[in-house]
Amino acid sequence: MYVGLGFCAEHDEDLQQVAFAVKLVHSHTKQPPRDLEFAPIEVNIFIQHCSYLHLPVEDIRYPQEHRHIDPLRFCELCWRQPLPGRKLCGYHAPSDPMLSGSDTRKAAARYKEGVRQKELLENAINRILTREVTRFHDSLFQDQMLFPEQDIAAWLAERRPAVWRELGHAQHALTDENADQIILSVLHDPGGLSYKATSLYRIISAHIQSHPALIWPMLLRAEGWYQSRELIEKKTRW
Numbered sequence: 001m002y003v004g005l006g007f008c009a010e011h012d013e014d015l016q017q018v019a020f021a022v023k024l025v026h027s028h029t030k031q032p033p034r035d036l037e038f039a040p041i042e043v044n045i046f047i048q049h050c051s052y053l054h055l056p057v058e059d060i061r062y063p064q065e066h067r068h069i070d071p072l073r074f075c076e077l078c079w080r081q082p083l084p085g086r087k088l089c090g091y092h093a094p095s096d097p098m099l100s101g102s103d104t105r106k107a108a109a110r111y112k113e114g115v116r117q118k119e120l121l122e123n124a125i126n127r128i129l130t131r132e133v134t135r136f137h138d139s140l141f142q143d144q145m146l147f148p149e150q151d152i153a154a155w156l157a158e159r160r161p162a163v164w165r166e167l168g169h170a171q172h173a174l175t176d177e178n179a180d181q182i183i184l185s186v187l188h189d190p191g192g193l194s195y196k197a198t199s200l201y202r203i204i205s206a207h208i209q210s211h212p213a214l215i216w217p218m219l220l221r222a223e224g225w226y227q228s229r230e231l232i233e234k235k236t237r238w
């Protein structure tokens with residue numbers, strides 16, 4: 001509400017006062033007082049572009065039975081959902097070890113590596129966003145910037161090449177009908193997480209499968225993460 005008011009209060013002093021009051025109430029209705037958390041840029045751009053295309057994203061954003069869960073929240077260091085009440089996911093939280101697949105390094109090592117990668121991740125996300133937003137506007141809103149309903153494999157291969165590579169053999173099984181399911185099974189696997197976190201991941205994956213358009217911000221963050229990881233690996237090889 002504070003951000004919304006901020007946008008329209010630019011030339012209206014009364015509205016500016018209301019926005020300030022909202023900020024104060026938000027801050028002091030928790031002990032100790034909390035800071036505002038701003039949505040990451042890709043989430044704002046996603047919502048903005050859904051509105052250009054008249055897609056009612058705010059109507060479908062939250063799962064019906066779990067309206068406190070936001071599928072557009074992300075770990076600060078990657079694309080996964082943060083653990084309940086935390087800013088990091090199970091892969092990156094140093095005190096909440098997750099033994100995922102072949103990556104059995106200590107959680108603390110993954111956290112440190114994630115922090116080192118953070119700036120590259122943000123740069124990669126900004127680079128992809130700038131290119132896609134420019135392309136969308138140059139095409140007068142005709143470009144398929146958001147997650148498509150058809151020809152998903154071709155869209156992934158062109159616009160999310162690092163995620164596409166990460167799908168490996170699953171590429172061959174991917175169809176327009178099962179694409180979201182396959183992507184989520186690779187990117188959003190709750191294996192190794194606590195019971196509470198597992199059910200959170202399941203609720204989000206089920207919700208995204210009902211509304212595949214919502215997968216766009218997660219895919220963008222994952223693409224940025226894998227691209228920046230590839231950059232680091234190239235550098236260390238040299």
Ligand SMILES: [Zn+2]
Nearest residue numbers: 075078089092
């Ligand atoms: Zn993470």
